[in-house]
Amino acid sequence: MTIGTVGDGITVERVTNQSTGYCPEPESWEAAADALDQIPVEHPDCFDPESVFRRCPTCSQINIVKDQWFVCGVCQSTLPALWNFV
Secondary structure, three states: OEEEEEOOEEEEEEOOOOOOOOOOOHHHHHHHHHHHHHOOOEOOOOOOOOOEEEEOOOOOOEEEEEOOEOEOOOOOOEOOOOOOOO
């Protein structure tokens, strides 16, 4: 999350779902926006950048899926279409 100032207040300039642990799906933006609305603070309308994550079922590596290419960058196995972090 990138925080900035506007006059005497603050604003959230960018929020990303890029994470090294939970790896949330882009659809989790609604929960982030709801939390920011409760403060209230100005914020963007979506994650920027927005990332899609999958754990490789073969080697367990965390992968960022780019251009809808669901292939593990480490072992080249096919990654699942659905989010698979628990």
